[in-house]
Amino acid sequence: MNTEDFKGFGLIEPIMRALEEEKFSTPTPIQKETIPLILAGKDVMGCAQTGSGKTAAYALPMLQSLHKTQTSPVRRSVRALVVAPTRELADQIAGCFTSFGRHLNLSVAVVYGGVGKGDQIDRLHQGVDVLVATPGRLLDLMEQGRLVLARTQILVLDEADRMLDMGFIPDIKRIVMALPSRRQSMLFSATIPPMIVGLAANILDRPHHIEIASIHRNDPQIEQKVLFVRQNKKNELLLQLLADRAVSRALVFTRTKHRANSLARELSKKRVKSDALHGDKSQSERLKALASFHAGHIQVLVATDLASRGLDVDDIDHVINYELPNEPEVYIHRIGRTARAGKRGIALSFCDRSEMVYLRQIEKTLNKKLPVWEDHPFHSPEEAGAPRGTESGGRHGSGGYQKSRGPGSARQGGGKRRSRKPGGGSRKAPGAPSRSQGRGPRTQETSRSGGR
Numbered sequence: 001m002n003t004e005d006f007k008g009f010g011l012i013e014p015i016m017r018a019l020e021e022e023k024f025s026t027p028t029p030i031q032k033e034t035i036p037l038i039l040a041g042k043d044v045m046g047c048a049q050t051g052s053g054k055t056a057a058y059a060l061p062m063l064q065s066l067h068k069t070q071t072s073p074v075r076r077s078v079r080a081l082v083v084a085p086t087r088e089l090a091d092q093i094a095g096c097f098t099s100f101g102r103h104l105n106l107s108v109a110v111v112y113g114g115v116g117k118g119d120q121i122d123r124l125h126q127g128v129d130v131l132v133a134t135p136g137r138l139l140d141l142m143e144q145g146r147l148v149l150a151r152t153q154i155l156v157l158d159e160a161d162r163m164l165d166m167g168f169i170p171d172i173k174r175i176v177m178a179l180p181s182r183r184q185s186m187l188f189s190a191t192i193p194p195m196i197v198g199l200a201a202n203i204l205d206r207p208h209h210i211e212i213a214s215i216h217r218n219d220p221q222i223e224q225k226v227l228f229v230r231q232n233k234k235n236e237l238l239l240q241l242l243a244d245r246a247v248s249r250a251l252v253f254t255r256t257k258h259r260a261n262s263l264a265r266e267l268s269k270k271r272v273k274s275d276a277l278h279g280d281k282s283q284s285e286r287l288k289a290l291a292s293f294h295a296g297h298i299q300v301l302v303a304t305d306l307a308s309r310g311l312d313v314d315d316i317d318h319v320i321n322y323e324l325p326n327e328p329e330v331y332i333h334r335i336g337r338t339a340r341a342g343k344r345g346i347a348l349s350f351c352d353r354s355e356m357v358y359l360r361q362i363e364k365t366l367n368k369k370l371p372v373w374e375d376h377p378f379h380s381p382e383e384a385g386a387p388r389g390t391e392s393g394g395r396h397g398s399g400g401y402q403k404s405r406g407p408g409s410a411r412q413g414g415g416k417r418r419s420r421k422p423g424g425g426s427r428k429a430p431g432a433p434s435r436s437q438g439r440g441p442r443t444q445e446t447s448r449s450g451g452r
């Protein structure tokens with residue numbers, strides 16, 4: 001099979017036409033691997049880096065399979081179900097199905113919380129071919145008898161590790177229980193930690209594991225730098241960075257909704273066009289903030305981790321971690337909002353002494369030290385080098401960062417990219433680990449409200 005272009009997969013003409021219109025000419029590595037498997041009806045666990053085209057990797061073959069086996073959807077049934085952690089991501093995925101399937105006669109619907117149920121119920125009444133949903137609203141509609149999954153043939157969990165973590169797993173178990181056991185199932189994410197492989201064993205049947213880039217990501221397209229800075233200097237530093245003309249579209253992450261709000265307000269006061277995106281906003285405010293960011297009406301979107309997964313906004317040139325996340329995977333997803341589809345981007349992380357522990361965890365996961373921007377005027381050696389016995393050194397039991405020779409040269413370890421496992425290998429996954437193997441409290445804001 002020649003998979004150098006999409007023709008090699010035997011995709012039907014209406015899909016090929018849509019791909020041409022979307023200017024998709026060459027399949028990405030994950031698409032090369034998974035499209036043939038999914039067309040052949042196999043279960044797949046696909047792990048490939050952020051922005052590498054995982055959506056099309058499952059959507060294209062699903063559209064073809066649904067078209068080929070076309071039967072009118074049965075009332076209140078869905079033929080294929082995609083579950084995603086946030087409303088914004090569900091919308092985006094549904095948009096991809098609509099776009100790739102524009103020349104096919106297949107129906108696509110999306111359901112999530114925070115908006116009225118009426119339209120969603122009407123939409124589901126006749127049945128739909130593809131439903132994209134967040135778990136909470138999906139379960140609500142199922143409980144009300146508005147939706148039945150007993151005839152669903154295909155399941156996708158996008159951002160699979162997020163869907164199978166503590167916040168979502170009870171909901172996902174209930175959804176899976178409602179599905180027929182004979183079905184095709186797929187899991188996709190840029191990060192699939194080993195414990196997820198165990199949990200996935202209950203969902204997938206003899207899955208093909210495709211891993212294009214491992215979690216030990218060393219992506220040269222993203223220039224990553226750490227700025228050691230005092231907590232009370234972070235606003236000033238951010239304003240200075242944003243004043244640079246090179247920063248035209250920046251996504252700034254905070255750990256809390258409150259901080260996202262206050263920071264966006266502060267930026268607006270200083271005449272930086274910005275808005276905030278987090279789970280305490282109404283859905284219409286969330287959509288408005290994201291739409292103005294997409295359209296380039298604002299330079300900066302300040303967001304919680306609600307925006308860390310899956311969102312595909314063109315040409316975000318900078319991701320700025322105003323605060324570091326307490327989970328390394330979240331860092332990987334956050335910085336992956338830039339440098340998508342083969343482009344380049346910059347990820348800057350502010351780190352004060354209290355966050356050193358998070359930085360260490362991130363570097364351990366990435367298997368490399370992140371370069372430190374040492375000659376920046378805001379660089380604070382005290383934050384970088386708190387000796388043992390002080391707050392950060394004592395609490396986290398680690399020494400400080402040493403001075404390096406300048407930006408880019410700072411203690412950069414040889415992070416290595418694990419080579420791809422050959423596709424087609426089926427593996428019996430070990431049993432599900434206990435909850436206690438989780439990594440403690442999470443700040444990721446999508447835990448429940450985002451999925452509702």
Ligand SMILES: Nc1ncnc2c1ncn2[C@@H]1O[C@H](COP(=O)(O)OP(=O)(O)OP(=O)(O)O)[C@@H](O)[C@H]1O
Nearest residue numbers: 024026027028050051052053054055190310312341
């Ligand atoms: N074969 C292709 N040719 C050109 N552009 C592509 C191709 N495949 C995907 N893209 C584009 O790449 C971008 C990223 O795709 P997508 O959102 O599917 O990435 P992802 O792997 O799901 O990332 P994440 O892990 O962040 O969810 C999108 O804008 C998409 O349109």
Ligand SMILES: [Mg+2]
Nearest residue numbers: 054055158310
């Ligand atoms: Mg994605």
